[in-house]
Each structure stands twice: as C-alpha cells, then as structure tokens.
Amino acid sequence: MSEDDETRGITRRSFLTGTGITVAAAGILKTTEALAESVKGGAAVGPGAVPVSLKVNGSVHQLSLEPSTTLADALRFSIGLTGTKVVCDRGSCSACTVHLDGTPVCSCMTLAVDVGARAVTTIEGLARGDKLTPIQEQFIANDAMQCGFCTPGMVMSCAALLARNNKPSLDEVKTAVSGNLCRCGTYPKVFAAAMAASGQKLPRGSDVVTHAAELHFESKAERPADEPPPWPVNSKLKIVGKSHPRLDGRLKVTGKARYTADVRLPGMLFARRVVSPHPHARVKSIDLSAAERLPGVKAVMIVGRGEGAKLRNPPKVADKFPLVLYAGQAVAAVAATSQSIADEAARLVKVEYERLPFVVELDDARRDGAPLVYPGAVDMGGSAGGGGAQKGLAQKGNVRGPSKRDKGDVDAGLKAAELSVDGEFKTQVQTHSALETHGVVADWREDGLTVYASSQGTTSVRDEFATVFDLPKSKVRIITEFMGGGFGAKFGAGSFGILAAQLSKKAGAPVRLMLDRKEEHLCVGNRPSTVQTVKIGAKKDGSLTGIVVTSWGNSGIATGGGVGWMGTSLYACDNTRSEQYDVFTHTGAAAAFRAPGQPQGAFALEQLMDELAEKIGMDPLALRDKLDAGPGVPGPGGNDEATRAARKAERQIGAERFGWSKRRPAGADGGPKKRGIGMAQSMWGRFVDLDASCEVRLHRDGSIEIMSSVQDIGTGTRTALAMVVAEELGVRVEDVAVKIGDTQYPAGPSSGGSKTLLGITAPARVAAWRIKEQLYKAVGEQARSMPLKKAAAKMTTEHLSAQASRSPDYGGDPHGGYGGVQFAEVVVDVETGVVKVERMVAVHDCGRVLNPLAVQSQINGGILHGISYALYEERHMDRATGRMVNANLDQYKIAGAKETPEIEVVLIDQYIGRNATDIHGIGEPANIPTAAAIANAVYNAIGVRVRELPMNPPALLAALGKVNRVKEAKR
Amino acid sequence: MKSFEWTNAASLDEAIAQLGTGVMVKAGGVDLLDRLKEGLESPRRLVNLRGIGGLDNIRSSTGDDGDLVLGPLTTLAAIEAHAGVRKRFGALAEACAHAATPQIRNMATIGGNLVQRPRCWYFRSADFNCRKKGGEVCFALEGENQYHAIVANKVCAIVHPSSVSTALVAYGATVKLKGKAGERVVPLEQFFVLPDKDPRRENQLGADELITEVRLPAPAKGTGAAYHKQTEKESFDWPLADVAVVLELDGRTCKRASIILGAAAPVPWRAKSSEAILGGRAVDEHAAEAAANAAVQGATPLAKNAYKLPIVRAIVRRTILAAAGGAA
Known part of the structure; x- marks a missing residue:
C-alpha cells in the first residue's frame, strides 16, 4: 500500500479493517465473467492500489490492493479470513494452503x-454452515492437532486429496501433506484422520494407546483438610482416563481459532524492527528522518535497551546506543499503517556501524585470544535451563563456569573401576521454529497496557511488562487465546514485545509486531550446541563406580548451555561429577527448549551405557535392570523408587511390543541398507508450580465455568480442565466452560518444565470439590444425592465461586x-549416509493418565522433535560474517510427513x-531419549558409533570412513 | 516486497514487446516472489504470462510416439500426472514428482523451473553481495558449502537449482526461445552456462527472450531411463545429489548412455567418462560401478562437501542399473 491510496479513495483504515464488499451470491455469475475478462490483456496497473475481485468461499469481494499483495495477505488482512496462516512466507511449509478451483x-x-x-x-x-466435512470431523476425532497453527493447511491438503481420491493409500496421504510442516508432530494423527475420513484405518500401530500396567505408590502423607481424598484408579472414574477429543478442535479445523497473529484491533498499526546485519558492532549513528517522512509511518524509535547478560562491573560511561552482540539484534523500530509501509520504513532507517571482531562457533569461542562477547x-x-546459570561463577575469556554438581569421590570411584567407557559427543544448535513466530499486539492506553501475546506463560509475560514499564500488575493484561507453539522460547515479554509497547505508547494506537521467519531463527532462542566428554567407570557386574560429565555449551549471549542432569541422576552411582561451562558467542541468546539440556545429556550417556x-x-536392557535394582537417586528429578519401578515395567513392556529379543549383533546386515534397533531412557523432574490457581463458578442455572490465566501451548489445556471439573462434579465435559489465556483470571502456571497439568489440574479439582461443598452448605445436605443442576437451582445467589x-x-x-x-528401529544406507527411522515404540509414565488421546499426541510430538533433532536440524553460521545462512524453513530442515515413523505409544498409569x-x-x-535411542539403533545397524548430531550424511559417511572430512572447528 | 506495475499479457508477442530494463515476466511466480520478498530484485513492472492461453499443453509431435512437446506454462504437477509422460519419459515424471512440495508443483511451470535462480543461501540472502549479484566474493568457497558444487566450482559454487533439468538434459531436450529478433532452438544442455563465462547468469536466455517450448526427442526403441534425487529428508528437500540416466540398449548392451548429474555443478553436469565406460558394454553391476566411480573423478570438492562424492557414486550406480532394468 503506498501513499497513493488516499487519493484513490481508499482510506488506510478501510484497508486495515477489510474493504471487502461482499456481493450476494446471486451476483456472482456476472461478476465472475467480468473477472475472467479482466485477466486478459490490458494496460498496466499500479503501483498503488488497484481494484481486484476475489471469489472466496462463494462470495465475491471487491478489493483495492497493491499488485504486490499476496493472496494470503488479501485473505487475512483485507477480507479478514485469518484461518489461512502464514508461517514461512516462502512456499516451504504449506500452512497457507488454499484451493484455487480445487x-x-x-x-x-x-x-x-x-x-x-x-x-x-x-x-x-x-x-x-455448521456441518463439518468428514476430514474436519476426523481431524477432531483423531486429535490431529496440537497448537493448531498448521491445522488449516493440513486440512486443506487432505481435503484436496480426498476430493480427487476417495480411497487414498497411506503413502498417498503422506505425499499429499509432504509439503505441510508441523512443529508439534501431529503427522501420525493427520494420517489417521485422512484414512478415517475415507473409511479406512491405518495399517497398524499409530492409533493404539494401551494402559499396560498400573503402579501404585500412594503417599501416606496427610492431605490438607480442605482438599478432597485422592481419586480411585482410572477404571473407577467416568471421564478421567478416557480419550476425549479437544473442546477447541472445531475452532482449529475451521480456522476460527484466533491466534496473536490474527488479532486485529481498530486503528492497529504494523511494526517492523531494524536489525543489525553485523554480529558485533558499535552503533555510531542512526538516521530516522527518511523513515519518519514516509507517509503512513506513525512512530519510529531507537532501541534503548541492550540484550544479553549483565556485566558485574559495568563501565561508568555507557555508549550512546546499546552494543550489537549478534546479527539480528534490533537497533530501531517503526510502526505504520500497513506491514508493507513498515517494512519499507525499516529499510529507510540509516544506521552507521563500527564493526567489531566476533566469534560465532563454540570451538572458536573457547580458544585463547578469541574475540570476547x-x-x-x-x-x-539462565535462559536455556539445563544448568550453568548460577550467579558469581568464574569466567575466563568467553568461558563461564563450571556449574558443578558433585557427589562422593569420583577419582576414587574411577580408580576402583574394573573397566570404563568414555567419549566426546557433539550436538548442534536447534532453533525452536514454532510455526507462529514470536509476536504481540500491544495496546497502550491511559488506564493500562493490554498485550495479545503468542506466549507460553501469560503471567510471566505480564510480570516482565510490569517490571520494565514500572506498571502495577493490575494495569497489565496479557491475552493468549491460542498460540502457535513455543517449546520453551515464549516465556517472556521479549525485546520485541517491549518495543511494540513503546511504539504503541508513542503512536497512541495498538501496534502489531510479529517477527518474520528469519528473525524467529535469530533472535528468540535456540537449544545450545554442546561438546561434552563423559567417562563412566564400572565393575564387571555392571555396577557403576564413577561418572564424570564435562560440557561446554554455546549459549550465545546468554547463559544456560548445559547438558542437564541425565549423567548424574538417571542411574545410581555413588561418585559423580558434573562440570558444565557456558561459552559465549556472538549469536542470539540460547533459551529453554523442550527439556533443556536433557536430550544432549541422554545422547552421550545412553550411548555410553x-x-x-x-x-x-x-x-543393554539387562544392564539397566540391574542398575535400577539398586538404591535410587534422591532429589528433584531423581531416580526414586516409584520412578525405577515404572522404568522397569516400561523396559519389559517395550521390549515385548518392540521385539527386542530379535536384536542382532551390531552391523549384522549385509548389503548397503542396514537395519538396527536401539533404546534409550528418559527422566524428567516432577516440577510442581505452586503458583497455579483457578476459579470455578457454579451458576444457578447449573452451568459451570473454570477460569485461569493458564494458556494452551498445544497440550489441550481447555479439555484437560473441563475433564477434571466434569469428573468431580458429575457432569459432561461439554458442560464446563473453560476460560483461560487471560491474566484477568487467577494466575495459572507457565507451560514449561511439563508443569502445566501437574500444576493446574489439582487446584481445578479442588476448586470443583469446594464448589460442591459450598453448594451443600448453602442449600442443605440433602443436595448431596441430587443432580448438580437440581441442587444449583436452589441457590439463593446467582453463582457460587471457589478458588484453589x-x-x-x-x-x-x-x-x-x-x-x-523409547525403542527405535532404523535403516541406514551406508552408501549415502542417510538414516531413516522406521518404527518407534514409546512406553511412558506421566502419573495418572488424564486423556490418552492427548498424551499420545504429546508423545508423538516429542518423538518427532527428537527425530528431527537427531537427523536433520542444524543452524549453519557463516564464520566469515557471523550470520546464519539457513534462517528459513527449507534449508533449516524439520522432519515432515515422510520422516514420520510408525509410532506405538504405550502408557503406564502411576498413582502416587x-x-x-x-x-x-x-x-x-x-523428547529426551529419542535421539539417543536412534543413535543406539544406528550403532546396532552399522557397528560404528556416531557421536555427533545431526546424524546426517556428512556425519555418517565420516563415521564410516567413507570421506575424510576436512578438520574444521564446527559449531 | 516493493510495489510494481502489473500487466496481463494477451500474447507472447505482447509480453516480449514489453521486456526491457526493470521489467520481469511472471509465469508460476514461485521463484520470482521468493526473490522479490527477499528484496533481491525490485522490478518496475511484472508482465503476467498466466493469462495467455495455450501455453500449458502437453502433446506428442506425431501420434502417440513422437517428440514430447511441453508448453512453457505446463505445471510440474501436470507433467508428473500425465500418463504419456509417465510411460515414455519416466525419468522426467519422477523428477517432477520429487520437486519441491505438492502445492508448489501445482503452481510452478516448466519454463519457470528452467530459469529459476540458484538456491545458494548466500545468493538468496540480501545480506551477501556475492559474485552472482555483481560482488567480488563467492562466500561459499570459504564458507558454508555443504550443499554446493563439487565440480566447476572455482568461480561461483552454486549448483543448478532445477532438478527437473537433470532429467530433461539426459533426454536431450531442446528449448525454443523467442525474442524480438525471432525464434531459435537451443539444446537445453547448451542453454545453461557456467559461471566462468558470466557468474551473474545461469543461462543464455536473452534479455528480450522467453522460453516458448520445451521438446524432448522421442526415445529410441530399447531406451531405459531412471532418475533419482538423493535428499536428507523425503518430504520436501533440496537434493544433495540427483542423477538421470537414459540408456539406449540392445539387449543388455548399451549403445549409448546419457548420464546427467544434478546438484553437482552450476549446470546439469554430463558425466562423460561414465557414459564412455558404458558405451558398447553390457550393463551389469561391474559396468555400473565402474561408470559410477568415473562420475566423480576429477571432482574438486570444497571443505564441507566431500561427502557428496560417495553419494554421487552410489546413486549413479543404482540409477544405471534401474535404467537398464526398466528398458522398454
């Protein structure tokens, strides 16, 4: 949209809020003919808005658009059909799929x-109308969605396939969605949905969930008097433990679920950041004048806050502008009436940089004399979790630490060993690559700040905005209705969020700032690359005498590049030492990423085991059985009695289902394609977030609502809360209205550390129980034997409310x-170095299983993340310029439909x-054991250990000795 | 994306007449939009070819067994799905079926596919002023060159982005070009040019020319062909290496071999030594292996892409055997 728009009679406001004049169906035919004419021949039109007619979903829209407007933007911003998502913006992910003539x-x-x-x-x-197509219904029934951001594109791909082929094979389904990326790993369920919509079932595996065992470790500890007694086992419950489709599934498969990227407020401006192309630079000057002069620009500002860690002894005189510490750091920002004007204005900002020496790879940064971050x-x-973030640690050059964890006498332990194994392991940088980029719509007003945020922690985001702007929490409201994936990187306000609020304040209008795909790779976190050495000493009977883990992690400009606590806690050993160092580089801050540190730690530990x-x-299973027979490892995330019992059951069940007994010696296959199997274990801590509250209301008409600021990162939080409340109150799941993702409700937990349901379901049940107790107190004890609705009708107040x-x-x-x-079966082509995962069996415990369908989705997702990490994903940094060269979704490679193995999920109920x-x-x-299980399977296939990730052709062919890789300092 | 003028050309001549500085044509528009969004180019005017009728035909020049003639706006999906193409030009159908994503194959045209710009990540980023954009440096030579060329890579190390052209060149395809001065027919193999001549271009299409036809000669009797694209992922991925093999066979004996390597060089690369080894020989495991080994002899891999050599050897051997096995 250019400055000409006003003169052409189209106000910017009308552009923003949708200029579409919808023509009634009767007029379609004639208009369509006119459209056909308009395609043929004719004079040049534009630049500047030109009339465009679009026939969308049976209605004709007369629009006025720049010729450069994409169909996606026209649909989303001019017509207001925001179900079509833009993710990569380059044709690599198919999230924006629509049909043109089918x-x-x-x-x-x-x-x-x-x-x-x-x-x-x-x-x-x-x-x-209200009648969904079969494929939409099956997406809901099969839970073919998590965060839901890829769902519209997936549905459209499947719908097109089914329209031309009413009995597709599984392979045809996979091909039809082979261009659709999903970051939550819903592929197996998309396959199931497409097959079911055509009246077919998957061959086997992927749609099975089994409760194989129940383990009881009921606590003898007393519970508070204002909490109900524990539920009995699931088989005695009506709702909990039985699969239930998502309550918001319908919104997701119809494109009506509203994400931050879809939010449009009256008068909303669009923002773009001006980012440094240099990884380390001093900003000498910034000239905003050309940007300010561009018509449509409403606010321009210079970034005043630096990024990264705080110097213990900061210089007395600060630079005029914050120092640039990585390529992609913002130095200025603009807000304008359209995204294209904002983009153009950002290009017009002139920044003069003094370039400084930099280092972007882990090994380079560790060297003496390396340029200092x-x-x-x-x-x-710690932004990345996984250790290494304590205050006051030593620092030499770019290396900070170690963060230590010591137990017993490791040196004596290793000396006492009868044999030992050791090795150096390398893992790569993995970017979160959530399909919805980080972003906010910030609305600064006199009476407070409202921020629509793509966030996995509404409360933590609110707290950061309140702190930064020195506002009382009561004047900051965060809304996250739906969010398109986070994986650990969306807890904070973000420097971009702060900028949006500042621009909103300056412009006096709401400001939308969504990062683009490139920024998403550079600026908002990643799983750090690591180098770790691990040594394990043991007796001949398998008992462990000592474990030493030493690691270095590329934490960018942040801290927390550790490898977790797998090495010191998964197996009992009296003598352990863990020393984990952060290594600073001129790259974006590392961040928590789905089990921070643990997949890296498991990759090394489980291979060495x-x-x-x-x-x-x-x-390998017998060794683990033996180790778990001994005393456990106490403490948070430790290997206590319940954990070890669960693991033992899981090994047995998994081995049986997987066919472990058929495991052959390493490298047994002849021919170029070698098959192998392997396994690895996972452990995570039971992290309880006490800051998890909710309110349940019972209305006199018997309707029920539960409210909490907790958000849904893809877990299915709405459904989970409704199930718990419905179980407690004896009503249907659909009878419970769930209101979440808004800080005006009681503070819920962040979705990190797998804490969401461990935090919020208990108070949800307690609040529901308290409502009942209040009700009986209010209307009399005889109500205990009545249906809830009948009892509620006797209430003297409009509603009862209980918090917990x-x-x-x-x-x-x-x-x-x-x-x-987890157990993995792989095929390795030793001539091309390509590894393919064909089958996974995953046996997990997660306490009481609430909704098997949703748990299965999460486990599929963890496995898909793990496969993608193990084999494909890698950030490539150009060492000469310090820039990431594959900040997109085609050369940054994420596992797709055809990389999805057959996955069998087995669940164990554990009642503690x-x-x-x-x-x-x-x-x-x-997500923790997948890459390690694949690595062990690769070894079983080829008889050679691959000690680096990703296990892609360059790594495999080098490990096989088929290519001499030039010695290079990678990562 | 900067704004531009838009015209719908009514005919090829009308489109050609408009060509000039600052004017770009749009067919499927996939690669073009990618570059415009990145800001690599900002044309004054786009000339849309999609409104011109009759440019998306697939036909045989005579009867059912003549030359295969493809209109320049034929989509990759249409080629992939065409029964005649699948039967007689299986390697081409395979190459189309493995290009990009299903969505992109529905949009991308064969003409656009041949003139798309390289996927080199330095070229594709506005942050790098590389030789291809008139700069002085090929950043890939000393930088991240995992996916770059292993031969003819001294000046600019791109690999040609069209995996479809790997198959087309193997079949001996020609392209018809039309410009203000008239028409000419060029073998596709000569259409592409190496960076030594001019690093800024990948082909010899004139500034006022368009591709108006792609033609594949009718295969000789006894022709066997196969195509393989080796990727890391089977879902949408760029090739680490791809190869098309077209063999003219007399029983098991190879009368003539055409072996083209993709993702190996800045142009589809003819493996001449491999072809020579197969010529006149019975195609068996040994011959295929000898030909495959010859395919990468003399290669000059860069610091991070020597791993491509064993991959090329493996897929050339396998694809030769597949072509021989599938001879009609």
Whole structure:
C-alpha cells in the first residue's frame, strides 16, 4: 500500500479493517465473467492500489490492493479470513494452503491480482454452515492437532486429496501433506484422520494407546483438610482416563481459532524492527528522518535497551546506543499503517556501524585470544535451563563456569573401576521454529497496557511488562487465546514485545509486531550446541563406580548451555561429577527448549551405557535392570523408587511390543541398507508450580465455568480442565466452560518444565470439590444425592465461586522424577549416509493418565522433535560474517510427513497419591531419549558409533570412513 | 516486497514487446516472489504470462510416439500426472514428482523451473553481495558449502537449482526461445552456462527472450531411463545429489548412455567418462560401478562437501542399473 491510496479513495483504515464488499451470491455469475475478462490483456496497473475481485468461499469481494499483495495477505488482512496462516512466507511449509478451483496452492506465493476468475476456497469455506466435512470431523476425532497453527493447511491438503481420491493409500496421504510442516508432530494423527475420513484405518500401530500396567505408590502423607481424598484408579472414574477429543478442535479445523497473529484491533498499526546485519558492532549513528517522512509511518524509535547478560562491573560511561552482540539484534523500530509501509520504513532507517571482531562457533569461542562477547564477568538468569546459570561463577575469556554438581569421590570411584567407557559427543544448535513466530499486539492506553501475546506463560509475560514499564500488575493484561507453539522460547515479554509497547505508547494506537521467519531463527532462542566428554567407570557386574560429565555449551549471549542432569541422576552411582561451562558467542541468546539440556545429556550417556553393556557382555536392557535394582537417586528429578519401578515395567513392556529379543549383533546386515534397533531412557523432574490457581463458578442455572490465566501451548489445556471439573462434579465435559489465556483470571502456571497439568489440574479439582461443598452448605445436605443442576437451582445467589491454588505435594519434597523408555528401529544406507527411522515404540509414565488421546499426541510430538533433532536440524553460521545462512524453513530442515515413523505409544498409569489428581505433563520426557535411542539403533545397524548430531550424511559417511572430512572447528 | 506495475499479457508477442530494463515476466511466480520478498530484485513492472492461453499443453509431435512437446506454462504437477509422460519419459515424471512440495508443483511451470535462480543461501540472502549479484566474493568457497558444487566450482559454487533439468538434459531436450529478433532452438544442455563465462547468469536466455517450448526427442526403441534425487529428508528437500540416466540398449548392451548429474555443478553436469565406460558394454553391476566411480573423478570438492562424492557414486550406480532394468 503506498501513499497513493488516499487519493484513490481508499482510506488506510478501510484497508486495515477489510474493504471487502461482499456481493450476494446471486451476483456472482456476472461478476465472475467480468473477472475472467479482466485477466486478459490490458494496460498496466499500479503501483498503488488497484481494484481486484476475489471469489472466496462463494462470495465475491471487491478489493483495492497493491499488485504486490499476496493472496494470503488479501485473505487475512483485507477480507479478514485469518484461518489461512502464514508461517514461512516462502512456499516451504504449506500452512497457507488454499484451493484455487480445487487445486491446493500456497497463498503466500500467489499474488492476489493473479487469481483472476479462479474460485478461492479457504479453511473457512470447507464446512457447510455448521456441518463439518468428514476430514474436519476426523481431524477432531483423531486429535490431529496440537497448537493448531498448521491445522488449516493440513486440512486443506487432505481435503484436496480426498476430493480427487476417495480411497487414498497411506503413502498417498503422506505425499499429499509432504509439503505441510508441523512443529508439534501431529503427522501420525493427520494420517489417521485422512484414512478415517475415507473409511479406512491405518495399517497398524499409530492409533493404539494401551494402559499396560498400573503402579501404585500412594503417599501416606496427610492431605490438607480442605482438599478432597485422592481419586480411585482410572477404571473407577467416568471421564478421567478416557480419550476425549479437544473442546477447541472445531475452532482449529475451521480456522476460527484466533491466534496473536490474527488479532486485529481498530486503528492497529504494523511494526517492523531494524536489525543489525553485523554480529558485533558499535552503533555510531542512526538516521530516522527518511523513515519518519514516509507517509503512513506513525512512530519510529531507537532501541534503548541492550540484550544479553549483565556485566558485574559495568563501565561508568555507557555508549550512546546499546552494543550489537549478534546479527539480528534490533537497533530501531517503526510502526505504520500497513506491514508493507513498515517494512519499507525499516529499510529507510540509516544506521552507521563500527564493526567489531566476533566469534560465532563454540570451538572458536573457547580458544585463547578469541574475540570476547563480554569484556568482563557477567551474570544472568539462565535462559536455556539445563544448568550453568548460577550467579558469581568464574569466567575466563568467553568461558563461564563450571556449574558443578558433585557427589562422593569420583577419582576414587574411577580408580576402583574394573573397566570404563568414555567419549566426546557433539550436538548442534536447534532453533525452536514454532510455526507462529514470536509476536504481540500491544495496546497502550491511559488506564493500562493490554498485550495479545503468542506466549507460553501469560503471567510471566505480564510480570516482565510490569517490571520494565514500572506498571502495577493490575494495569497489565496479557491475552493468549491460542498460540502457535513455543517449546520453551515464549516465556517472556521479549525485546520485541517491549518495543511494540513503546511504539504503541508513542503512536497512541495498538501496534502489531510479529517477527518474520528469519528473525524467529535469530533472535528468540535456540537449544545450545554442546561438546561434552563423559567417562563412566564400572565393575564387571555392571555396577557403576564413577561418572564424570564435562560440557561446554554455546549459549550465545546468554547463559544456560548445559547438558542437564541425565549423567548424574538417571542411574545410581555413588561418585559423580558434573562440570558444565557456558561459552559465549556472538549469536542470539540460547533459551529453554523442550527439556533443556536433557536430550544432549541422554545422547552421550545412553550411548555410553550401551557401550558399557557391550563391553561387559550384557544386554543393554539387562544392564539397566540391574542398575535400577539398586538404591535410587534422591532429589528433584531423581531416580526414586516409584520412578525405577515404572522404568522397569516400561523396559519389559517395550521390549515385548518392540521385539527386542530379535536384536542382532551390531552391523549384522549385509548389503548397503542396514537395519538396527536401539533404546534409550528418559527422566524428567516432577516440577510442581505452586503458583497455579483457578476459579470455578457454579451458576444457578447449573452451568459451570473454570477460569485461569493458564494458556494452551498445544497440550489441550481447555479439555484437560473441563475433564477434571466434569469428573468431580458429575457432569459432561461439554458442560464446563473453560476460560483461560487471560491474566484477568487467577494466575495459572507457565507451560514449561511439563508443569502445566501437574500444576493446574489439582487446584481445578479442588476448586470443583469446594464448589460442591459450598453448594451443600448453602442449600442443605440433602443436595448431596441430587443432580448438580437440581441442587444449583436452589441457590439463593446467582453463582457460587471457589478458588484453589496448587498445594505442595502431600509429604513435601523431595519430588522424584518420571520418564519413559523409547525403542527405535532404523535403516541406514551406508552408501549415502542417510538414516531413516522406521518404527518407534514409546512406553511412558506421566502419573495418572488424564486423556490418552492427548498424551499420545504429546508423545508423538516429542518423538518427532527428537527425530528431527537427531537427523536433520542444524543452524549453519557463516564464520566469515557471523550470520546464519539457513534462517528459513527449507534449508533449516524439520522432519515432515515422510520422516514420520510408525509410532506405538504405550502408557503406564502411576498413582502416587501426592496431590488431588496425580496428573503429570508429558511434553518434555517424550523428547529426551529419542535421539539417543536412534543413535543406539544406528550403532546396532552399522557397528560404528556416531557421536555427533545431526546424524546426517556428512556425519555418517565420516563415521564410516567413507570421506575424510576436512578438520574444521564446527559449531 | 516493493510495489510494481502489473500487466496481463494477451500474447507472447505482447509480453516480449514489453521486456526491457526493470521489467520481469511472471509465469508460476514461485521463484520470482521468493526473490522479490527477499528484496533481491525490485522490478518496475511484472508482465503476467498466466493469462495467455495455450501455453500449458502437453502433446506428442506425431501420434502417440513422437517428440514430447511441453508448453512453457505446463505445471510440474501436470507433467508428473500425465500418463504419456509417465510411460515414455519416466525419468522426467519422477523428477517432477520429487520437486519441491505438492502445492508448489501445482503452481510452478516448466519454463519457470528452467530459469529459476540458484538456491545458494548466500545468493538468496540480501545480506551477501556475492559474485552472482555483481560482488567480488563467492562466500561459499570459504564458507558454508555443504550443499554446493563439487565440480566447476572455482568461480561461483552454486549448483543448478532445477532438478527437473537433470532429467530433461539426459533426454536431450531442446528449448525454443523467442525474442524480438525471432525464434531459435537451443539444446537445453547448451542453454545453461557456467559461471566462468558470466557468474551473474545461469543461462543464455536473452534479455528480450522467453522460453516458448520445451521438446524432448522421442526415445529410441530399447531406451531405459531412471532418475533419482538423493535428499536428507523425503518430504520436501533440496537434493544433495540427483542423477538421470537414459540408456539406449540392445539387449543388455548399451549403445549409448546419457548420464546427467544434478546438484553437482552450476549446470546439469554430463558425466562423460561414465557414459564412455558404458558405451558398447553390457550393463551389469561391474559396468555400473565402474561408470559410477568415473562420475566423480576429477571432482574438486570444497571443505564441507566431500561427502557428496560417495553419494554421487552410489546413486549413479543404482540409477544405471534401474535404467537398464526398466528398458522398454
């Protein structure tokens, strides 16, 4: 949109709020003919807005658009059909799929002016009124969605397939969605949905959930008097423990679920940041004048806050502008009446940089004399988790630490060993790559700040805004209705969020600032790359005498590049030492990422445990059985009695289902394609978030609502809360209205550390129980035998309200761990170096299983993340310029439909009786062992250990000795 | 994306007449939009070819067994799905079926596919002023070159982005070009040019020319062909290496071999030594292996892409055997 728009009679406001003049169906035919004419020949039009007619979902819209407007943007911003999502904006992910005359295309790579007479069908146009199409119904029934951001594109791809092929094979389904990326790992359920919609079932595996065992460790500790007694086992409950489709599934498969990227407020401006192309630079000057002069620009500002850790001894005189510490750091920002004006204005900002020496790879940064990220010692709260973030640690050059964890006498332990195994392991940087980029719509007003945020912690985001702007929490409201994936990187306000609020304040209008895909890779976190050495000493009978873990993690400009606590806690050993160092580089801050540190730690530890088993001559499962028979590891995330019992059951069940007994010696296959199997274990801590509150209301008409600020990161939080409340109150799940994702409700937990359900389901049940008690008190004890609705009708007030907060686990600390065992079958092509995962069996415990369907989705997701991490994903940094070269979604490679193995999920119910529900999260434990299990399977296939990730052709062919890789300092 | 003028050309001549500085044509628009969004180019005018009728035909020049003639706006999806193409030009159908994503194959045209710009990540980023954009440096030579060329890579190390052209060149395809001065027919193999001549271009299409036809000669009797694209992922991915093999066979004996490597060089690369080894020989494991080994002899891999050599050897051997096995 250019400055000409006003003169052409189209106000910017009308552009923003949708200029579409919808023509009634009767007029369609004639208009369509006119459209067909308009495609042919004719004079040049534009630049500047030109009339464009689009026939969308049966209605014709007369729009006024720049010729450069994509169909996706026209649909989303001019017509207001925001079900079509833009993710990569380059045709690599198919999230923006629409049908043109029935053919699926990428609307982000189609110009609106080029659509002509072709009929556009969007996700909103599939259903006939309230009647969903079979594929939409099956997406809901099979839970083929988590965060839901890829769902419209997935549905559109499947719908197009089914329209031309009413009995597709599984392979045809996979091909049809082979261009659709999902970051939550819903592929297996998309397959199931597409097959079911055509009256077929998956061959086997993927749609099975089994409760194989029930383990009871009921706590003898007393519970508070104002909490109900523990529920009985699931088989005695009506709702909990039985699969239930998502309550918001319908919104997700119709494109009506509203994400931050879809929010449009009256007068809303669009923002863009000006980012440094240099990884380390001093800003000499910034000239905003050209940007300010551009018509449509409403606010321009210079970034005043630096990023990264805090120097313990900051310089007395600060630079005029914050120092640039990585390529992609923002130095200025603009807000304008359209995104294209904002983009243009950002290009017009002139910044003069003094370039400084930099270092972007882990090994380079560790060297003496490497360019320094920080001139002195720094501190910072760990942004990446996984250790290494304590205050006051030593710092030499770019290396900070170690963060230590010591037990017993490791040197004596190793000396006492009869044999030992050791190795150096390397893992790569993985970017979160949530499909919805980080972003906010910030609305600064006299009476307070409202921020729509793509966030996994509404409360933590609110707290940061309140702190930064010195506002009382009561004047900051965060709304996260739906969010398109976070995986650990969306807890904070973000420097971009702060900028949006500042721009909003300056412009006096709401400001939308969504990062683009490139910024998403650079600026908002990643899983740090690591180098770790691990040594394990043991006796010939397999008992462990000592474990030493030393690691270095590329934490960018932040801290927390550790490798977790797998090495010191998964197996009992009296003598352990863990020393973990952060290494600073001129790259974006590392951040928590789905079980921070643990997949890295498991990759090393579980490979070495297999090596140890082989050296001793034991089966890998037998060695683990032996180790778990001994005393456990106490403490948070430790290997307590309940955990070890669960793990043992999981190994047995998994081995049986997987066919472990058929395991052959390493490298047994002849020919170029070699098959192998392997396993690895997972452990995660039972992290209880006591800051987890909710309110349940019972109205006189018997209707029920539950409210909490807790958000849904893809877990299915709405459904989970409704199930718990419905169970307690004896009503249907659909009868419970769930209101979440808004800080005006009681503070819920952040969705990190797999704490969401472990935090919020217990108070949800307690609040529901309290409502009942209040009701009986209010209307009389005889009401206990009445249906709830009948009793409620006797209430003298309009509603009753009960709040509850998470109480500490009965019996208090220590909280143990929980986890699972995963088995992988791979085929390795030793001539091309390509590894393919064909089958996974995942046996997990997560306390009391609430909704098997949803748990299965989470475990599929953890496995898909793990496969993607193990084999494909890698950030490539150009060492000469310090820039990431694959900040996109085609060369940054994420596992797709055809990388999805057959996954069998087996769940174990574990009742530990330490809170009102016993329900745990599963997001993280499901991701921890996958890469390690694949690595062990690769070894079993080829007889060679691959000690680096990703295990891609360059790594495999090097490990096989088929290519001499030039010695290079990677990562 | 900067704004531009838009015209719908009514005919090829009308489109050609408009070509000039600051004017770009749009067919499927996939690669073009990618570059415009990145800001690599900002044309004054786009000339839309999609409104011109009759440019998306697939036909045989005579009867059912003539040359295969593809209109320049034929989509990759249409080629992939065409029964005649699948039967007689299986390697081409395979190459189309493995290009990009299903959505992109529905949009991308064969003409656009041949003139798309390289996927080199340095070229694709506005942050790098590389040789291809008139700069002085090929950043890939000393930088991140995992996916770059292993031969003819001294000046600019791109690999040609069209995996479809790997198959087309193997079949001996020609392209018809039309410009203000008239028409000419060029073998596709000569259409592409190496960076030594001019690093700023990948082909010899004139500034006022358009591709108006792609033609594949009818295969000789006894022709066997196969195509393989080796990727890391089977879902949408760029090739680490791809190869098309077209063999003219007399029983098991190879009369003539055409072996083209993709993702190996800045142009589709003819493995001449491999072809020579197969010529006149019975195609068996040994011959295939000898030909495969010859395919990468003399290669000059960069610091991070030597791993491509064993991959090329493996897929050339396998694809030769597949072509021989599938001979009609």
